[in-house]
Amino acid sequence: MLDEVKKSINASLYEKARSPLYGTLIISWVVWNWKLVYYVISVDSKIPVFTRIDCIKTELTTNWTLFYGPAISTIVILVGFEFLANYAYWLHIFYKTWRVNKKVETEGKQLLTYEQSLNLRNDIRLKEEEYEKLIQEKESMIKQLEDSIKLLNNPKKEDTKPVLDNNNIKNSKVDLLYKKFKEENKLDYFKNTCSKILNTESIDSRLPIIKDYVALSLITRNNSDGGGQYFYRLTETGKELYDMIIFK
DSSP states (O other): OHHHHHHHHHHHHHHHHHSHHHHHHHHHHHHHTHHHHHHHHHSOTTSOHHHHHHHIIIIIOOHIIIIIHHHHHHHHHHHHHHHHHHHHHHHHHHHHHHHHHHHHHHHHHSOOOHHHHHHHHHHHHHHHHHHHHHHHHHHHHHHHHHHHHHHHHSOOOOTTSOOOOHHHHHHHHHHHHHHHHHHTTOHHHHHHHHHHHHTTOOBOTTOHHHHHHHHTTSEEEEEEOSSSOEEEEEOHHHHHHHHHHHHO
16 A cells, blocks of 8 residues: 555656656745755754744745745746746758759759760650650550551452452451451340340440441441430441341
């Protein structure tokens, strides 16, 4: 029980000692009453106790030194210290920012050396070459895609055959799409898509296969159903391919 009380008292004293209020108050009180402290420490023990107490009351202490002076000093010190600390921190931040800005300004005005200029030019030249190479690769990819689309829309004909009319070209395209879908096992999916279109069902336009059908001019989008999906209709090519799937 006594150990717990002792620990509690020690913890309370430790917390108060760490508090800036209590620490400042104690220091202020000691400063205001230094004569009293000195007298208590150095007084001759042979002097009677009541004599010492009377001396303390009449000569060494007043209400001002005991209460008012230390309290006012504590308030002034705490407020003034916080003000000075904040002002010092503000000055630190101000001059630190000023130094950084001056450094950036000075480095911005500093001329490059000949070696630095050469390195910078080489870096720029390399970046330009990489950019040109990337542009050429993209242009080559675009051309290949365009050639593939042209080949799909206009299949290459034998040189010995006569020039085909529009109907023959369309039939050749339908035959080519039929063979392509058959090889990729997509005939049933296109058939089901056509059934949905003929039954006026909305379809999600974000599906990749639907985008392919639109790109191949097999279906075309009409209006939205208001829920994020769209109604479609078959093109002439799509109708012929659907008939070919149904009747073959």
